Amino acid sequence: MSVLAIIENWEGEFKKTSFEVLHYGKKISNEIGKEFIAITFGANNPESLEGYGASKIINISNLKFETTTNNNLAKISAELISENASSHIIISNTITGKTIAPLLSSNLNCGLISNAIEHPQTNNPLTVKCKGFSSKAHVTYASENEKNIISILPNSIGFSEKNDKKSEVLNIDKQIDIANEKLRIVQREKAKGKISLADAEIVISAGRGLKDPDNWGMVEELADLLNAGTACSKPVSDMGWRPHSEHVGQTGLAINPDLYIAIGISGAIQHLAGVNGSKNIVVINIDPEAPFFKAANYGIIGDAFVVVPKLIAALKKFKN
């Protein structure tokens, strides 16, 4: 029996969420006293996962996350889970994780608890608190299954320090039947923004208050300074001022960065639904009555075109 974590990487390099998943699995494996195994695909350096609690690291070296369909990633993961008789399977709730998890759960006939925001309250039976109602509530689930997949909300758990324990690292190949493939990846395009919104620890977001797509220069400058991702409200992406991929909220992406700075966004309930999970919220709005102030930690009442350049200047000073 084992605990098994599926560790995502991008172009072979691990992401922050990869280590969060390891931290989560390690704790369960300690609690239930079972071996902890990590699996990944096409990693450039699978050894870099050593020291985070997995005693065995399996890298499917001939397949990559970017070029393998989710159907196939799930199929191969299912084989490895069966071979290792895993009872707790941990995955990050990134888009890839969200896609693979239900396929795996159905394939293995096991439970799936998605959007976990805490470590399990109990491991047997498994009870876990999760995000629900677009962050308007938390829901605690209990599974009657002996075998379960837990997908964890990125940036909600945290990490453990690396130690110097060695792991067994296995590089193996797995064959997939490409000839009879019903689904084929034609190409993948990386978004232009430097920081992916899903991974960003800081997000700078702006709304209709900026009045014109040409006014986004200061938002991008602020984002560059803070190494942040950029987001926007729904009307802004609906009007084509910003790409759809930046739309956050109830019907867009849900994010939970450490810091969310909202500029010229009123704070409608549907917008809040996507960003309420942020650990700190700063609101810059000209209207003292803007509802967003009620959901913020820090607020500045003022004209964005005055405040944001000042903030950029202050941050530059701070960085020096």
Place this chain on the structure above:
Amino acid sequence: MNILVCISSVPDTTSPINFTDNNQSFDKNGITFIINPYDEFCLTKAIFIKEKQSATITVLNVGDNTNDSVLRKALAIGADNAVRINQKAENSEIVAKCIVEYCQDKNFDIIFCGRESIDYNGGKVPGFIAEKLNLPFINGCVGLDIKSAVMELKREIDNGHEVCESSFPAVIAGQKGLVEEKDLRIPSMRGIMSARTKSLEVIESAITLEKSIKIIHYEKPIQRSECKMINEDNVEELVDLLNNEAKVI
């Protein structure tokens, strides 16, 4: 083209979320239920396909008769027929099982679902169906082009886009981008009238699960503490607070 659109009925996006029964049940009092917004994008895409080449659109819900109103709305928007599988729909596993059983002998070319339901945010049903029916699964789909024997799809991934090609049939979990906001249709008077004559078939289901996942507790997130206001002439104070108090920069 034979298209299925799975519709879940969810609380309107502005609904207050409350719990009763010692925080063990969701309080449906005073809540208006709507078509899950992601499903509405899918339904509209299905209508676009129908208008371009011919297609039959079936909308399907697993639930009790309180969901008939969202199915009627889907008919008024342009679906050809509606089916409700009469079930308590207590979790995604049972919903998916019902949909899979229904699909067995229907020869759908496309099975559309929303990316997730905005109530429980599970995002489970579409993947469950795809795996059980052994079909390609395109999650987070933001673009679909039908090219005779195959379809070209665009999907959102964590830091960009993926373009893929799939044969029919496939399970597509869609979102905005499949069609735009401005494309969404408000039911016309004619639509509402003709929806009355379209069929809403109710199928009784005896499906049960051996093992399930149960909700044991709901709670509201802890409220943020009072918002600290900072004077616009003193943005340095904000930088200082973010650095020393919040410790995020």
